[in-house]
Amino acid sequence: MPPHRRRRWRGAVTAFALAMCSAVATAASVALVPAAAHPFGDPQTVAVARDEQRPDVVHVRWRVGGPDDLTLLGVSLGLLPEDRLLPDGNVDYRYSDPGLVGPSEQFSAYLLKRITVTADGRPCVGAVEPPRAVARTGATVDFTCPGPVGSATVTMRTLTDLNSAYRALATGPDGQRAVYDSVRESHDWVLTGGSATRSANLGRRAAVQIVSVTAGALPVATVALMLFRRFNRRRKAVT
Template sequence: MARLPRALAVVAGFVLAATAGVPAYAHPFGAPQTATIAGTTGAPEVTWRFGATDDIAYLAVQVGALPPDRMTLDGVVLYEPGDEKALARSEAYAEYVLDHIRIEGCDGSVDASDDLVADGTTVTFDCSSPASATKIEIDMMTDLHPAYQTLASGPNGQKAAYAGTTRSHGWTLDESRAAATGLSALLQIGGTLGGIALLGAGGWWLVRRRSASASAS
C-alpha cells in the first residue's frame, strides 16, 4: 500500500510539469473568439470579438490595462463592469491587436469600441500592393493559452478556423480600393478634359462668329 501514495505523487508531478508554462487565469475552452472579414483587397477589415467577458479581464491584466492585483492568489481574474472600456482605451491593447492580427505588407489601424462584447475590435488595413487572395493571420490570445481559437467568416459564405498551429488563411475579397480609386480618377480626368475641350470649341466658334460679323459690316 505504501507504493500507491508514491505513484500518485509521481503522476501529480507530471501534471504540474505539463501545466507549469500555462497561466492559470487563461480559460480557452469556453465560447470561441470570432472574427468577421470584410472590405476590399486594398483595404481589408477584420472585426474581432471576445468569446466571453472573462477573457476581457484576463487580457486586460496581461497587457497592463488593469492592475495586477485584480488577479487572485489562485490565478483567477473576475470580470467587472467597465473592464472592457479600460481595455479598449489602452494603447497597449491596440499594439497587442496589431501584433496578433496581421496582413503581410499592409499597415493596420485599430478601432476598439468601448463595448468590446457587442461591437468588437476592428482593424482596417491599407495594402499598397493588394493580392488577388488576401492572407490574414490571427493568433489573438494564444500567448495566454495555445488552445484559444478564432472562428472567422467572410464574404459569400467563406469560413475558416484559426486554431492550433493554423494561424493564417486566405480570403477572397472584392477588387482593391486602389483600382476603384484609379478608375474614379480616370473618369474625373476624362470629365475635366472633356469640359476643357467643350470650352475650347465654344471659344473657337465665338471668335469665328465675331470675325464673320466684322467682315459683313
C-alpha cells in the same frame, strides 16, 4: 405470446428503432457544428471583408469570446492589477474592465501585433478604429494594402499567447470559414470573385463529414428495423 407481452415488446422495439433513427439525424447535424473553442467559454470571432469603396483596404473585425477574457488580456497588458487573476484559475471580472482595456494604446498595439494581413506577398498597414463597447461589438482593424486586393492572407494570434487552447472562429465573403488556433495561425481569404469554388469545396467536405459520422450509426438502425420486422411477422403468425 400473451397480448400484454406483445404490446410491451412492440412498444420497446418501436421506441428503440425511433431512438436509433433520431441518433442518426442528430449525428448528421452535429457533424456541422463547430467543435468547442477554448476552455474559458465562447470562442473569439473574426470577420474578414474587403472595403466596397476602397478596394485596397481589408477590414478585420475581432470580437472576444467572453468579457472575462478581456480582463485576462488587461492583466497581461498591465492595464489591470494581477490580483484579478484568482489562485483557483478564475478571473475576477468587473463591468468596468472593457472600458479600461478597449480605448487603451496597449490594446491597439496588441491587435496590430497579433493580427496581420498580407496581399500578393506584401504586408498591409493596419490601423485600429476607436472601439466602442468592445466587449459587445469588438474592435475593427483596417489594413491598407499596396494595391487592390483580390485575396489576402490573414494571420490571427490573439489570446493564444496567453493560453494555447484559445480558438477563433472566422468568417469571410460568400460563406468562407476558418478556425484559427495556436497551430493554424494563417488563412488565405478570397475577397472578391472566385470564391464559389471554395464554397463548393466546403459543402463537399461537410457532406463527407456527415457520411463518416453516420456510417457507424446506420448499422444499429438497420438492426432495429430488422427486429421490428421480425416482431411483426411473429405477431401475424400468432394471430
